Amino acid sequence: MITVVSRSWTVWALLTLLALLVAVGGTAVAAAPADSAPPAAPTPPPTSPVPTEEAVAELSLAEQQYRQAVALRDLQDATQKELRHAVRLLYSAAGIQHLSMARPQQAQQAQQAAAADGAGAQQGDKGKAAAPEFLTAASVRLELRNDTVPHLGALKELIYVYREGDGVPVNPAIAHRLLRLLAELGHPEAQADIGFHLAQGIEPVAPNSRDQLFRLVTPDIPAALVHYTFAAQSGDPVAQMSLGYRHLHGIDVPRSCQTAALYYAPVAEKVTQSAQLRDGLPEIEPVELSHKTAHSRRGPSSEQEMLHYQWFADFGNVEAAREAARLLAHGTAADHEQAFKYLLQAADAGDSDAMAHLGNMYANGQGVAQDNATALIWFRSAADMGNPAGYLGMGYMHMAGHGVAKDYSKAINYLSAAAGQQGGYGRMSGRLRDVRASAQFFLGQMHLKGWGTPAAVKQAAHHWEAAAKLGHLLAAYNLAMLLLGGQTGKGAGACAAAVALLKGVAERGFPAQQEANDDFQAGDYEWALLNYLKAAEMGVEAGQSNAAWMLTEGYGYEGGAEAGRAALALYKRSAVQGNHGALLRIGDSYWYGKGVRRDWRRAAQMYHEAGRHASAQALFNQGFMHQFGAGLDRDLHLAKRYYDDALKRHPDAELPVRLALRYLRLQQWWEGVQHRLPAKWAAAVTATLFTVSERGPAMHGPTQHVSPARGHAAALWSARLRRIVTFDFLFDSLDAFFDSRGSGDSNVDLTVAMTLLLVLALVLWRRRTLRQNQARQFVQAGVPAVVPQWLQEQQRQQQQQQAAAAAQPAAAAVAAAPPPLAQAGRADAAAASSSGSTAPGGSGGAELQHANGEGQGSGGAS
Structure with missing residues (x-):
C-alpha cells in the first residue's frame, strides 16, 4: 500500500514538473521575436487552427x-x-x-474497305495509294x-x-x-x-x-x-488575344471594337509590367519566310558576337569595346561587371555613348554601387559632346531630382534635345531610336502632369504617339488608355486606334512567333508550323503569312486540299492587316488552284490589287497573262508595259524580265511570219509555244512534304519536270527573284554565276571542237598551212611514243623508216596537187615535214 502511494506521488510530481517546463518554454519562444528586428509587414496569426487548402495540397x-x-x-x-x-x-x-x-473496329473495317476498293479500281487509279489510317x-x-x-x-x-x-x-x-x-x-x-x-x-x-x-x-x-x-x-492571355482579334475583324463573332479593347487591355497591361522587370520581354525577330529566307543561314549568335567584339576590344578598339559592353549588359547572360570594364575603356578613349551608358549604370546600380552624383558626371560629359543619350540622362535626373535639385525647365530642354537629336548618326540606329522614344515618353508625362509646363492632355498624347511609333510600349499603352477615355478628341476613330496600339503591345509579350522562327531554323518544320498557326490565331500578321507560306510550299505538313484552304484563309487575314504580299499569294492560289477552284480571272484581280501596292512580281505576272491571254485579254504591247514597270519597281529582277522581253519579241516576230506557213503548222507552233491552258486539274494538287529528314528529293524533282512539260513554268520558275526586296539578292547573284559558268562551258566546248576540227583538217586533208604550236607538240609526243615502242624489235629498221604521219601528209598533198586544187601557204607543208623529222630523230635517239 505504501509502495503504490509513493509511486503515484512520483508520477504526479513528474507530471507537474513537465507542465512547468512546457510553460516556461512557451514563454521563452513567444518572447524571442521581441529581441529581434520586427518585420516590415507582420503577418497576423491565423484565426482558425484548421490548415489552408494550399497547405493540405503541399502535404x-x-x-x-x-x-x-x-x-x-x-x-x-x-x-x-x-x-x-x-x-x-x-x-x-x-x-x-x-x-x-485502342484501334477501333471501325478504323480496321475502313482500312479493309479502302484496300478492297484499291484492288478493284480502274487502271488510271491504280497509282493512287489508299488514305492512311x-x-x-x-x-x-x-x-x-x-x-x-x-x-x-x-x-x-x-x-x-x-x-x-x-x-x-x-x-x-x-x-x-x-x-x-x-x-x-x-x-x-x-x-x-x-x-x-x-x-x-x-x-x-x-x-x-x-x-x-x-x-x-x-x-x-x-x-x-x-x-x-x-x-x-x-485570364488566359492567348484566349483573350484570340477573341480580341476575332471581335476586331468580325471573324465568326460580332464585330465590335469595344469588345476587342476589353480583351486586349488586360494583356497589354501585363506586357507593360513585364517590360519593366530586369529580364524584360523576349526578343522577337521579324522573319518573313520566302524561298530565300528558307534556305539562308542564321547569323552569328549573341554569344559569338560578344566573343568577336571582346577580341577586338582587347586590342584597343573603341567601337568593339562599346558593342561588347552592350551585349554584356543586355544579353541573356548579363555580366554588368565585365560590361563596366569595357565601357570604362571606351569612355576613357572619348566615346560619348560609353559615357552615357556608364551614367545609366551608376544611376541604376548595375555592376557598380548606386551613385547619382557620379551618374550625373558621366551624363554631363556625354551631353557636352552632343550625345542624345547624355541629354536623356540629364533630363531624367533633373525631372526626378536624382543627384540634383528638381528643375523641370532644364528637364524639358534636355529631353527636347534628346528627342530631336539626329546629327552624326545618319540613319536612325536602334540605340538612337530607343533614346528618342524614351525622351518623347518623358515629355508626354511632364505635359500630362503639368511639370514645368501647363497640363495639356493633347500635347501629352502627341508626344506619346511619337514615342509609340518608335516602339515605346508604355507610351503606346498610355496613349491607348487616353484614346479609350475620350481625352484626345479623336472621336469615332479613337477606339480603332486604341485597339491597334493595345494589339501591338500585347503581341510583344508572347514568344510563339520566335519559337516558330527557332524551330524553322532548326529544321523542325512541324512544330514551327504549329507555333506559327498559334501566333496566327492570336492575330499576329507575321504568323499568318508564314504559316500560310509553309502550308503552300509543303513545309511541315503533307496534305492537299485542306492545306490549300487553310493557307488561303490565312493569306486573306494577313491581307486585311496590311500585308500586300498576301494579295499576291492569294492570286497564286487562284492561278494554281491551291485550296480553291482554278480561276485565272480572280487571280488577275488579286494581282491587280497587289500591283497597285507596287508589287513587282504582281506586275510581272500581269504582263505574262497579257502576253499569253491567260485570264486577261491578249495584248503584247500592254504586256511589255507591265514588264518594264516590274523592272522599274525591282531592278534586281533584270534577268527574268529581260528573258521575258526577249520571248515577247520572239512572239511578236512569230505573229508576223506565221501566215507564211501552212495553217496546221502555224496552229501547232502557236499552241505549243505561245499558249497556256486553264483546263485540267490543279497543277499543285497535294503539296509535297519538303523536309530534309524525309528524303523526298526524287519526288520533288519529278514534280518540277512535270511543270516544265507545260508552259506554266515561265510564270513561276523565276519567283525567287522577287522574294527579296533589297539589293544584293543572293538568288540573283547565284543565277548570274550559273549563267557565267554556262557561258564559260559553252566557250570551252566550242574551243575544243574547233581544235579537233582543225587537227582533223591538217592531218586528213594535208592542207599546207601554218601548223599551230599545240599541234606540233601533240605530233611530237605521238612520234616519240611510236618510236619508243618500235625501238625494241627492230631499232635500225624503224630509224630508217619515214614517219607514218609525214607519209600521209605527202600522199594527201600529192593527191591534192594532182586534182588541180591549190592551197595557200606552201611553206606549211615544209614546216610539217620538219616537225616530223624532229620527232623521228628524237625517237631514234631514244
Whole structure:
C-alpha cells in the first residue's frame, strides 16, 4: 500500500514538473521575436487552427509524387530508368489507372474497305495509294481512379512527356487526350490550347507511316469559341488575344471594337509590367519566310558576337569595346561587371555613348554601387559632346531630382534635345531610336502632369504617339488608355486606334512567333508550323503569312486540299492587316488552284490589287497573262508595259524580265511570219509555244512534304519536270527573284554565276571542237598551212611514243623508216596537187615535214 502511494506521488510530481517546463518554454519562444528586428509587414496569426487548402495540397501524396517526378525530369543526365520512374510517379499523382491506344473496329473495317476498293479500281487509279489510317485522341483509352482528384500539374507534365518522348514513346494523340482532360478540369491554358486546335482544325495523331504529328480537319468554330470564352474569363492571355482579334475583324463573332479593347487591355497591361522587370520581354525577330529566307543561314549568335567584339576590344578598339559592353549588359547572360570594364575603356578613349551608358549604370546600380552624383558626371560629359543619350540622362535626373535639385525647365530642354537629336548618326540606329522614344515618353508625362509646363492632355498624347511609333510600349499603352477615355478628341476613330496600339503591345509579350522562327531554323518544320498557326490565331500578321507560306510550299505538313484552304484563309487575314504580299499569294492560289477552284480571272484581280501596292512580281505576272491571254485579254504591247514597270519597281529582277522581253519579241516576230506557213503548222507552233491552258486539274494538287529528314528529293524533282512539260513554268520558275526586296539578292547573284559558268562551258566546248576540227583538217586533208604550236607538240609526243615502242624489235629498221604521219601528209598533198586544187601557204607543208623529222630523230635517239 505504501509502495503504490509513493509511486503515484512520483508520477504526479513528474507530471507537474513537465507542465512547468512546457510553460516556461512557451514563454521563452513567444518572447524571442521581441529581441529581434520586427518585420516590415507582420503577418497576423491565423484565426482558425484548421490548415489552408494550399497547405493540405503541399502535404498531399500527389504533390510529393509530382515534385519528385519533376526533380527527376530536370536532371541533365537522367537515365531512361529514372525517366520511366518519373512517368510512373506522374501517373499516380494524376490518378490515372489505365492509359493505352485502342484501334477501333471501325478504323480496321475502313482500312479493309479502302484496300478492297484499291484492288478493284480502274487502271488510271491504280497509282493512287489508299488514305492512311490515323489514330487520334478518340482512340485513347483513359481510366481514372475514383478515390483521388487528378493533380493538374502532373497532368500538364504528362502532356510534355508524351510530346517530347521522355521515358515513353512520342504520341501526340495521347498528349491531346490528356490536354482535353486538363481542359475539362478547368485549367485555363489547356482550355485555350483546345480552342486553338478546334479553331484551326488541328487534330494530333499517333505515330504513323507518314511521320505526321497532326492532320488538318474541318474547324469546329462554335466549340472553339466556348473554350476560348472560359479561358479568357480565367485570364488566359492567348484566349483573350484570340477573341480580341476575332471581335476586331468580325471573324465568326460580332464585330465590335469595344469588345476587342476589353480583351486586349488586360494583356497589354501585363506586357507593360513585364517590360519593366530586369529580364524584360523576349526578343522577337521579324522573319518573313520566302524561298530565300528558307534556305539562308542564321547569323552569328549573341554569344559569338560578344566573343568577336571582346577580341577586338582587347586590342584597343573603341567601337568593339562599346558593342561588347552592350551585349554584356543586355544579353541573356548579363555580366554588368565585365560590361563596366569595357565601357570604362571606351569612355576613357572619348566615346560619348560609353559615357552615357556608364551614367545609366551608376544611376541604376548595375555592376557598380548606386551613385547619382557620379551618374550625373558621366551624363554631363556625354551631353557636352552632343550625345542624345547624355541629354536623356540629364533630363531624367533633373525631372526626378536624382543627384540634383528638381528643375523641370532644364528637364524639358534636355529631353527636347534628346528627342530631336539626329546629327552624326545618319540613319536612325536602334540605340538612337530607343533614346528618342524614351525622351518623347518623358515629355508626354511632364505635359500630362503639368511639370514645368501647363497640363495639356493633347500635347501629352502627341508626344506619346511619337514615342509609340518608335516602339515605346508604355507610351503606346498610355496613349491607348487616353484614346479609350475620350481625352484626345479623336472621336469615332479613337477606339480603332486604341485597339491597334493595345494589339501591338500585347503581341510583344508572347514568344510563339520566335519559337516558330527557332524551330524553322532548326529544321523542325512541324512544330514551327504549329507555333506559327498559334501566333496566327492570336492575330499576329507575321504568323499568318508564314504559316500560310509553309502550308503552300509543303513545309511541315503533307496534305492537299485542306492545306490549300487553310493557307488561303490565312493569306486573306494577313491581307486585311496590311500585308500586300498576301494579295499576291492569294492570286497564286487562284492561278494554281491551291485550296480553291482554278480561276485565272480572280487571280488577275488579286494581282491587280497587289500591283497597285507596287508589287513587282504582281506586275510581272500581269504582263505574262497579257502576253499569253491567260485570264486577261491578249495584248503584247500592254504586256511589255507591265514588264518594264516590274523592272522599274525591282531592278534586281533584270534577268527574268529581260528573258521575258526577249520571248515577247520572239512572239511578236512569230505573229508576223506565221501566215507564211501552212495553217496546221502555224496552229501547232502557236499552241505549243505561245499558249497556256486553264483546263485540267490543279497543277499543285497535294503539296509535297519538303523536309530534309524525309528524303523526298526524287519526288520533288519529278514534280518540277512535270511543270516544265507545260508552259506554266515561265510564270513561276523565276519567283525567287522577287522574294527579296533589297539589293544584293543572293538568288540573283547565284543565277548570274550559273549563267557565267554556262557561258564559260559553252566557250570551252566550242574551243575544243574547233581544235579537233582543225587537227582533223591538217592531218586528213594535208592542207599546207601554218601548223599551230599545240599541234606540233601533240605530233611530237605521238612520234616519240611510236618510236619508243618500235625501238625494241627492230631499232635500225624503224630509224630508217619515214614517219607514218609525214607519209600521209605527202600522199594527201600529192593527191591534192594532182586534182588541180591549190592551197595557200606552201611553206606549211615544209614546216610539217620538219616537225616530223624532229620527232623521228628524237625517237631514234631514244
